[in-house]
Amino acid sequence: MSRRVVVIGAGPAGLAAAQAALAHGAEVCVLDEGERPGGQFWRHHDALTDPRLQHQWSRFERLRAVLERARVHRSTSVWRIETEGGLRVHALAGPADAAARTALTIDADALVIATGAHDRALPVPGWTLPGVTTAGAAQALAKRDGIALGRRTVVAGAGPFLLPVAASLAHVGGEVAEVVEACAAGALARGWGRAPWQLAGAAGKASELGEYLASLARHRTPYRFGQAVTRIHGDRAVEAVTVQRIDRDWRPIQGTERTVECDAVALGHGFTPRLEAAIQAGCAISAARFVTVDERQATSTDGVFAAGEVTGIAGADAALAEGAVAGFVAAGGALDDERMRGPLRARRRMHAFAERLATHEIRPGWTAWLDDDTIVCRCESVTRARIEAFSERGVAAVDTSSSRGFRLATRAGLGACQGRTCGRSVEDLVGRPLGLDRRPVLSSLRIGELAACETSPPM
Amino acid sequence: MSAPIDDVRISFEGEELSGREGQTIAGVLIAAGHRSWRTADGAERGVFCGIGVCQDCVVTVNGVESVRACQRTAVDGDEIAREAR
Numbered sequence: 001m002s003r004r005v006v007v008i009g010a011g012p013a014g015l016a017a018a019q020a021a022l023a024h025g026a027e028v029c030v031l032d033e034g035e036r037p038g039g040q041f042w043r044h045h046d047a048l049t050d051p052r053l054q055h056q057w058s059r060f061e062r063l064r065a066v067l068e069r070a071r072v073h074r075s076t077s078v079w080r081i082e083t084e085g086g087l088r089v090h091a092l093a094g095p096a097d098a099a100a101r102t103a104l105t106i107d108a109d110a111l112v113i114a115t116g117a118h119d120r121a122l123p124v125p126g127w128t129l130p131g132v133t134t135a136g137a138a139q140a141l142a143k144r145d146g147i148a149l150g151r152r153t154v155v156a157g158a159g160p161f162l163l164p165v166a167a168s169l170a171h172v173g174g175e176v177a178e179v180v181e182a183c184a185a186g187a188l189a190r191g192w193g194r195a196p197w198q199l200a201g202a203a204g205k206a207s208e209l210g211e212y213l214a215s216l217a218r219h220r221t222p223y224r225f226g227q228a229v230t231r232i233h234g235d236r237a238v239e240a241v242t243v244q245r246i247d248r249d250w251r252p253i254q255g256t257e258r259t260v261e262c263d264a265v266a267l268g269h270g271f272t273p274r275l276e277a278a279i280q281a282g283c284a285i286s287a288a289r290f291v292t293v294d295e296r297q298a299t300s301t302d303g304v305f306a307a308g309e310v311t312g313i314a315g316a317d318a319a320l321a322e323g324a325v326a327g328f329v330a331a332g333g334a335l336d337d338e339r340m341r342g343p344l345r346a347r348r349r350m351h352a353f354a355e356r357l358a359t360h361e362i363r364p365g366w367t368a369w370l371d372d373d374t375i376v377c378r379c380e381s382v383t384r385a386r387i388e389a390f391s392e393r394g395v396a397a398v399d400t401s402s403s404r405g406f407r408l409a410t411r412a413g414l415g416a417c418q419g420r421t422c423g424r425s426v427e428d429l430v431g432r433p434l435g436l437d438r439r440p441v442l443s444s445l446r447i448g449e450l451a452a453c454e455t456s457p458p459m
Numbered sequence: 460m461s462a463p464i465d466d467v468r469i470s471f472e473g474e475e476l477s478g479r480e481g482q483t484i485a486g487v488l489i490a491a492g493h494r495s496w497r498t499a500d501g502a503e504r505g506v507f508c509g510i511g512v513c514q515d516c517v518v519t520v521n522g523v524e525s526v527r528a529c530q531r532t533a534v535d536g537d538e539i540a541r542e543a544r
Contacts, residue, residue, distance in 0.1 A: 033511065035532065040510060045481050096511070096530035099523045118512045130495035130505045137509025140529070145486030146479070149494065149506070236503055237494060274512075378507070378515055381500035416514035416525070421507070444514070444525075 002027050005330045006089055006108035008078055008277055011039020012316045013308025014114035015063040016323030016343075017330070018070050021112070023339065026331035028070040029106055031091055033443070035075050037064055039116055040136065041316045048146040050171050053164075055208065056316070073104060077443040081281045087111050087303055090453065092445055099446060103453045110303045110330035113278050113291065114323055117271035117309035121157070122366050123384075123425055125374045126232030126241075127267065135165045135268025148174030150264025154241050156180035156229040157268040159360040163212035165266055166221060176221045177262045180243055182250055182269070183360050184226030191359025204317070205353060228252070229265060230369040238263050244369075251365030269362055272424055273310045276442040289437065296335060297326035305330045314354035321346035367429060376429065377422040379415020384429060386410055391430040403435040416444070469537040471496070478533055485509070485516055485528035488539070496528065498543040517542055 005021040007014045010032035021028045030037075038044055042060045051057065073093055080090040087108040094101030119134035126132070131150055133141075135157060141147050152175045155166045159181075166176045183191070216223055224243070230252050231242040245256035273290055283299035283306065284292040291306040293299055299306050307326035308319035324343035329335065335344065370376070372385040390410045403413070412426050413419030413436045419426070423436035465480040469487055478487030485506045488496060495503035496518055507515040509529050516528040519540040528539075 033530075048479060048481055095532070097517075097520075097523070097526040118508060118510060121508075128499075128502060128504060130503050133506060134508050134510075134513075137506055137529070140509040141486065141489065141506070145482045145490070147482075147486055147490050149489060375500075378499070378504075378513065416517070417512060421513045421515075 003109040003330075003332055004029065004107070005110045005112060005327065006031065006087070006106055007112045007114060007327065008089070009039065009114035009116055009308070010034065010037035010067075010072070011114060011116050011308065011319065012041050013116070013319035013323035013326070014039070014112065015060075015067070016320045017112040017114055017305075017307055017327030019063055019066045020324040020327035020333070020339075020343075021331040022066060022069050024328055024331035024333040028327075029108070030067065030070050030072045031076045031078055031089065031106075032072070032074055033077050037067060037072070037074070040140070041319075043140055043143045045144055045146075049143050050146065052171055053143050053168050059320070076104065077445070078277060079441045079443050079445050081111070081277055081442070083281050083301055083304070092449055097444070099448070101449060103449070105453075108303070110305065111281065112323070112326045112330050113281065113283070113299070113304065113306045113310060114308045114319070114326075115274040115277050115310055117273045117313060118420070119268050120270050120272045120362070120424060121267040121421070122269045122362065123374055123376045123422070124229055124232060124267070124369060125371050126234065126238075127265075128375050128378055129232055129234045129238050130236070131234070131238030131264045132232055133264070133266055135161060135266045138264075138266035139165050139168050142168035142172045146172060148172045148264075149266075150238070150262065151175060152177050152262045153264040153266055154178055154180060154229060154243075154260055154262045155266045155268075156241075156243075157270070158182040158362065159268065159270050159357065160209065161268055161271075163209065163216070165268065167212050167215040169266075170215060170219050170221075174264075176216075176219065177260050178222040178224055178243070179216065180224045180227050180229055181360075182226070182228050182246060182363075184248065187248065188225060188359060192356050205315075228366070228369065229267070230257075232265055233259075238265055241265055247365065248363065249365035250363040251368045270357075270360060271309060271313050273313075275310060275437050276439055278304075278306055278310055279438055280442060289433075296329040297322055298329065303330075312351075312354060313357055314350050315357075318347060318350035318354060321350060362428075364428065376425055377410075377412040377415065377419070379417050379421070380411040382410055382412040382422075387412055387426055387429045392432070403438065406430070406434055407436075467533050467535050469533050469535070469539055471539045472541060482533055483529055484518060484520065484526075484531050484533045484537065484539060487533045488528065496539075496541050498541070
């Protein structure tokens with residue numbers, strides 16, 4: 001009997017995993033939250049998406065066609081994974097957050113976790129004003145809905161992702177006032193220029209970068225380095241931002257403030273992996289908070305594999321390569337199979353590219369641009385002062401050996417998003433990891449749905 | 460990319476809005492000039508993450524609370540109401 005491989009996530013890693021598992025003769029089931037496959041990278045709507053916003057679209061079309069041979073559950077949220085006595089996945093299918101979605105229980109011989117990552121956006125005074133979004137939101141609204149949130153947007157943060165976001169805003173008719181990159185020009189040249197021969201294989205990346213820079217030039221959009229948006233102004237919505245030079249640790253430099261008028265701000269300071277599924281499956285997580293995998297993309301849990309941004313931020317090409325390896329091995333294939341040569345080579349090449357991304361890593365001085373009353377946890381409106389009061393540095397320090405006491409004392413991470421937005425920032429302020437990424441359920445579900453789940457037999 | 464785009468009509472706090480078939484509720488609201496649709500701690504909030512993670516864009520849809528406007532495709536006749544938290 002063929003092995004049943006269940007893939008969670010239908011972005012580049014998940015689709016490549018499904019394709020490779022099918023190629024090795026497995027029975028494949030793909031679960032994805034989106035209405036259409038593609039993940040964030042290939043987020044689209046057939047009628048609303050400007051095709052100029054897509055990259056490697058033909059690769060996507062080939063992968064999408066492969067799904068005809070798999071069982072695919074779209075608009076499906078996995079909320080629990082069992083690993084004892086076999087692998088079992090519990091999910092709910094139906095329109096997002098609807099009241100009565102259908103419960104699914106699926107047994108698997110192997111599981112591939114390809115849940116990706118989401119933007120990390122650092123708090124800044126004024127970031128709860130309407131008109132402030134993550135860079136990913138600006139990208140998703142442009143790609144999925146064909147719209148720009150504002151007329152004039154400042155795109156700010158760190159990393160090359162800011163560039164496609166700026167280009168997308170221009171494509172859907174928005175003006176980009178400037179792109180503000182925290183990494184200084186010198187550090188950028190040192191980080192990306194070192195051992196450039198390792199990047200030769202990632203030539204596609206270089207030409208993509210060229211397109212984005214040309215787009216900025218065409219629209220006369222300045223690209224600033226070593227600066228940050230340190231304050232967002234407005235009464236009921238965004239009216240302007242303060243842009244300031246920052247030092248190498250991202251501490252604002254006094255006297256360098258400029259005001260830029262705008263009605264929208266897109267913030268992106270890199271990405272944070274969506275670890276919920278991997279943590280619940282018992283997979284070992286590294287100190288840098290990524291899923292630990294071996295050369296077969298196997299996690300520390302028997303039968304569970306991981307691929308793509310959950311294992312390290314390395315972009316779509318790495319995700320495609322890792323997904324192919326994970327799916328092939330999950331289906332019972334071996335690494336020395338000649339079909340694995342291409343993916344293994346691509347994975348090596350793209351990991352060299354990923355090391356360059358570390359140039360843009362968040363530096364600890366960012367906390368200096370917060371006021372005491374700046375909201376850090378958006379769901380519960382918890383301020384920096386409240387979080388620091390309960391940190392080890394604060395006067396009312398609580399036992400933070402588990403996150404429970406800390407959450408109850410401050411309410412940070414207790415709201416609807418369960419710390420997905422603020423978790424890392426809270427940990428930066430407290431000065432150590434708190435385990436805020438451990439969550440009892442993987443996605444939000446209604447209590448009635450939970451109660452009804454018990455009656456559904458495994459598929 | 461050639462599918463014709465029909466209009467979709469929804470109501471937001473009693474106001475009739477028209478968007479493009481296939482847009483999310485957030486997409487329809489923003490295209491109609493609304494950038495916030497919820498109150499939190501006395502201040503206005505709208506879409507933030509845009510990909511279903513942050514829960515800052517929740518609205519009540521046809522009487523069902525806490526629906527992420529950025530994840531739900533608007534359906535003709537949807538009645539959308541603001542939330543406060």
